[in-house]
Amino acid sequence: MGAAQTLGVMYPANIGLKEIGKIAALCKAMGYKVSEIDAPELLPLFCAFWSDTIEVLSEIIDHLENAEEVSKIAGNFVPVVRKRLEWLSSKIKTVSPKETTANQDLNELLNALFK
Numbered sequence: 001m002g003a004a005q006t007l008g009v010m011y012p013a014n015i016g017l018k019e020i021g022k023i024a025a026l027c028k029a030m031g032y033k034v035s036e037i038d039a040p041e042l043l044p045l046f047c048a049f050w051s052d053t054i055e056v057l058s059e060i061i062d063h064l065e066n067a068e069e070v071s072k073i074a075g076n077f078v079p080v081v082r083k084r085l086e087w088l089s090s091k092i093k094t095v096s097p098k099e100t101t102a103n104q105d106l107n108e109l110l111n112a113l114f115k
Helices: 002-010 015-036 040-062 067-095 101-113
Strands: none
Touching: 002 015, 015 040, 015 067, 040 067
């Protein structure tokens, strides 16, 4: 995440580096949030999400020099990730109904990163 964000600052015209930084930040935040929830049964669900993000990141890397293609890949990913986070939030609520800050924080992060 940090490397992509640093390179994004060094090469501001490269949209791919910015998108990689955003997606990595989301994954990092999700890791922190899932560690706050005492629900090991949810770990496979989060791992599946991270696996999907690795595929998206790989696609972005493959098209790093093509801003139009990167925008298309990232644009297609945002609605999918939003839907998955809503679904994961519902799973968190069923396992830990008192834990609402993780859901709120993930939604806020998603909105901040992908305006």
